[in-house]
Amino acid sequence: xxxxxxxxxxxxxxxxxxxxxxxxxxxxxxxxxxxxxxxxxxxxxxxxxxxxxxxxxxxxxxxxxxxxxxxxxxxxxxxxxxxxxxxxxxxxxxxxxxxxxxxxxxxxxxxxxxxxxxxxxxxxxxxxxxxxxxxxxxxxxxxxxxxxxxxxxxxxxxxxxxxxxxxxxxxxxxxxxxxxxxxxxxxxxxxxxxxxxxxxxxxxxxxxxxxxxxxxxxxxxxxxxxxxxxxxxxxxxxxxxxxxxxxxxxxxxxxxxxxxxxxxxxxxxxxxxxxxxxxxxxxxxxxxxxxxxxx
Numbered sequence: 065x066x067x068x069x070x071x072x073x074x075x076x077x078x079x080x081x082x083x084x085x086x087x088x089x090x091x092x093x094x095x096x097x098x099x100x101x102x103x104x105x106x107x108x109x110x111x112x113x114x115x116x117x118x119x120x121x122x123x124x125x126x127x128x129x130x131x132x133x134x135x136x137x138x139x140x141x142x143x144x145x146x147x148x149x150x151x152x153x154x155x156x157x158x159x160x161x162x163x164x165x166x167x168x169x170x171x172x173x174x175x176x177x178x179x180x181x182x183x184x185x186x187x188x189x190x191x192x193x194x195x196x197x198x199x200x201x202x203x204x205x206x207x208x209x210x211x212x213x214x215x216x217x218x219x220x221x222x223x224x225x226x227x228x229x230x231x232x233x234x235x236x237x238x239x240x241x242x243x244x245x246x247x248x249x250x251x252x253x254x255x256x257x258x259x260x261x262x263x264x265x266x267x268x269x270x271x272x273x274x275x276x277x278x279x280x281x282x283x284x285x286x287x288x289x290x291x292x293x294x295x296x297x298x299x300x301x302x303x304x305x306x307x308x309x310x311x312x313x314x315x316x317x318x319x320x321x322x323x324x325x326x327x328x329x330x331x332x333x334x335x336x337x338x339x340x341x342x343x344x345x346x347x348x349x350x351x352x353x354x355x356x357x358x359x
Contacts, residue, residue: 174306208306215280229243
């Protein structure tokens with residue numbers, strides 16, 4: 065089956081993660097179902113743009129956001145590009161397609177005060193769950209890692225002697241990031257209570273649940289969301305906002321954007337520049353210190 069061959073290609077040649085592969089396959093299978101239900105004699109490799117456009121209209125009528133539709137069509141575009149590359153078809157039916165317009169999403173990072181108010185609070189209990197959750201939030205802010213990177217961390221990735229952490233990023237790209245003393249303290253406290261809690265549980269993963277298994281993405285999301293509800297009125301309170309905060313605060317304090325790019329594990333500078341917009345906090349500081357009537 066061509067879809068399976070394409071997914072195998074992405075896995076081997078592109079080193080895509082399991083989640084990314086799953087998303088590609090889901091999008092392609094949805095389109096396959098659409099073809100089967102509406103075009104009896106048509107196969108996925110022989111569709112024309114009219115059929116794809118009909119699918120897009122269907123998705124719009126289902127009230128999917130333009131962002132979601134563009135992502136699904138992007139999966140199709142990659143698939144047909146693969147078919148051209150393997151001489152299965154001569155040209156892609158999406159060669160002249162233009163993505164739907166989508167509004168630019170501006171994420172507002174947590175302020176330093178909000179993060180400080182949470183990490184310096186007594187909201188976290190002193191039991192295993194409380195220490196685990198505080199360490200998760202600290203880890204995000206002190207390293208800027210992605211959620212899946214945190215979940216996949218192994219205990220062996222932490223080097224206490226050299227104050228470094230090994231991160232396995234997108235497409236299995238490895239990077240080393242520094243570990244600040246405060247984060248080392250948090251991890252040390254967590255490892256101590258972890259060893260007390262799980263005498264007989266053997267797990268390579270750094271962060272594990274109360275039942276001794278690898279954390280789920282949902283658990284990590286819920287942890288960040290529920291705690292930041294206590295200190296921040298912001299609408300979005302996801303792990304990625306902590307990554308955004310990490311990058312924004314570094315840049316606002318004068319960090320070189322290329323260094324931040326390396327810390328975040330970005331392959332291009334343009335991806336990092338998304339985080340480099342000046343925060344409202346910084347704008348207020350500049351405005352207050354520079355405007356002639358502010359004094």
